[in-house]
Amino acid sequence: MSYKFTRYGDFLKIMVEQDAPFKDLEDAAREIVNLKDLKRISLDLKNCYYIQSKALAALIAMKKNSIKIGAEFIVSNVCDNVYQVMEMANLTSYFTIEEDFSSYTSDELMEKFFQPDYADRVSDFIAGSYSDEFRAKLLEILEMPEPELKFYAILTMGKAHDYSAEERIKKELDSDIPLIVKASVLVLGWFGDSGSKEKIYQVLETGNEEVAEAAAASISLLSDESDAERLGRLLSSHSKVIRIAAIQAMTLINDDTCFGLLKDALDKEQEDDVKAVLIRAVSSFNKAGVSDILIKGLDSKSIKIREASAGGLAKIKAKDKLEDIISRITDTDAWVGYFAVKACGEICSATEAERLMSSYDKVEENVKLAIVDALGKIPGDFSDFYMTILDNGNEDIRKEVLSSLLHDNKENAKEAAINLFANDSSWIVRYKALEILEQIRPEGFRDMLMARLTVDDSKYVKDKIQAVLEEI
Template sequence: MGAELQKDNGCLKIILEQDEPIASFNNLVKTIAGEQGLNRVILDLKNCFYLQSKALASILAMKKEAQKKKSEFILVNVSEEVFQLLEMTNLLPLFTISDDYSSYEIDELIEKFLDAEEADKASDFLAENYNDEIRKRLFEVLDMDDALLEEYAVLTIGKAHDFDAVDKIAACLESDAGVVVRAAILVLGWMGETEYKQRIYDFLKSDIVDVAEAAAGSIALLADDSDAEIIGSLLSNDSKRLRKVAAQALSLINDEKSFEILVNHLEKEQDEDVRAQVVKSVASFNRQNVADLLLKYFDDSSLKVREVAAGGLVRIKAKDRIGEIMARVNDNDSWVGYFAAKALGEICTADCVEPLKKVYPDVEDNVKLAIIEALGKIDFDTSDFLLSLIDDENEDIRKEVIGTLQRLNSSMAVEAAVKLIEKDDSWLVRFKCVEILDNSKPKSYMELLKKRLESEDNRYVREKIQSILEAI
């Protein structure tokens, strides 16, 4: 069978078959050359799982003809095998590659629900082009015994806002497959079906985490003034998992009552995982005293809670509290200082540079690492200061320094890498130097790597150098 041609408004789509004869390719080149008013050529490879080298040469000829006409040339629906072939032959940069689901039949798109990388895109396309035939086929899928197909059938119906399908979706709450139940819960929430809210409440107690979290999200979408109190009562449940889900649900409802409940519960909660979730939930509220609460939990006994508190300060962009956060960098507890420095890296401006440099000599090594990372994120060149740390006795600090230098000053990073790759006694540092040289590709770096390979005794550094040399 020859290639299928479709023409529409200056666009020529060519759908190739797997074993397209070379004569057919030659004809396609002539077809492109003879077309008038052409502004786009789409070569659809959905039927091609591999290509021979002769075919690649013909495709290049087709692209050349399209370029002569100043027409865009696009490859669509490229299989992983063909993509790898283009990559291995160094042809990948020459082509624009995209997806075009309009080339597929409904059943072919539904089959893509089984492919983790394709499922969401196929579902989105079906939802955008939803019609009676798609609806009929998705309903048929719901009566099949395949959880993955059913899951995406439910999600697709929900994305298409097919409110007449509510009963069909609600029936999926009885499924034995967690992914199907989760999908049904999500869709009922999207559709605002409050009559199913009490049924969804039952799933907050599900042993399947994804199902419980979906229930929390949908209840938030369906919530009225009474739901914060109902969910808040679950914070006293013996189940740690349920308390975490309840905290998440309250953050999604995000009203004044939910905030009050979460803040009050923070004083009672003993489990560090739940406390961390509650702190994270509190950080999602736009309230004046949230920053005070997060700063308070920098002193929590749990490392996990401190990390979440620091992340919360970043999330709310607490630029008005930079002074207080800066004061915690040299806290007696080095982990408080560590997370304070990490937070500053995300929210600080150039004004923070000098205070961070000043406190650097007085803090523990873990805090020093966080300060180096923070300096790399602040829009200010601190290369000279970082270079002064390049001989630190701590290998982690040396490694962090050259990594940060690479972000701030590539030439200085290369200079440091050339120096350290020869003399540093840490393989971790030498490995990082190899990465920097490979990324920057300075003059004569290949000779430097070949020389290092001769004397390198660490397996991982040797393998990294060999992989670079073999790729050339």
């Protein structure tokens, strides 16, 4: 037998050996129907580097039998080769495919630190299931010369709150490899190791881009009342990297002193991109005067500063500056207009909504989209307006109209979604219509889906239809 059932409560894991004959998989599928009280069944293909196409029929049978006994069926740890076979059979959307790191040995997991796409998630997994075995392996890695492995080993120990490794990690602050210093700086910040703060300042003051942001984050975690002033002095550093890192740290500390210093720095800063960072920083403070700073920023000659200011106004929902914000909807920079409208979506009432609608014909396409989106967030029913643009030539407008209709008038949204799902030429609109119908579940929904499944020419819409059909 080339498969093994292991049960963990209401979860069943089926491990399959390499080159499992498809007849064995058929046997496994048959066995499933005799099982009881299972909620989830995972077929683990970690050891399968290839799969015969005949075996796919057994996988389908497994899924069907899982559904029969009321369990969800997933396929885990599918390698690229097997995925490709499933793709050719058009089965990738039929199966729920997941990764299950618990099937790997600790050595196999550490090896995945080399793979950028896996490293973060593997690190999270190890930290979440930390054991003496993992700890011993991570300590072994710290003695190896591989920077990437060491980086993830340190981060993983930090995420696992392994304070016993603190002294060992501290030593890495002296490493000549920035990546390792970065990990150590972050973890010592998470550990609250105030004793390392001075050393972390030194790291920040090197102006090395790779470590500065991490140093800023850790200094903010370790900060006391003396740090705002010290960081404030760094705002006049010759190094742009140091100035930006100081701004980041002060934003995270977020106290009155930091606000005052950042505000002053805005007047002195010469470089536009650092000024834009300052604007974003200031908008993270819940203080009087922030909206004035942002409104002033809207008059800057720099696009970066104007857009950061408008983005900030949207973020802080500056009700006291509503008039100024509305006046920017028709700004010559369409992204300033876009952010201004986004802010309106958060703070306007139905009265001001009229002004958004009357601006619609005067603005660029992206601002038009923001207007439709914002109207959906403003209390009231603007269906009449939506209906006038539902046949707009721009697919994104039609899509946004559907979303906003759903907020304002469910009945109208249903009618529009049924129509556009069946007739719109754009898959983006049909996809959105389907999402809306999935929520509303109108009468005859299943038939509607079945009819569309045979004629729709978009893979995305078809996949979504199949997923919804399976669910209902």
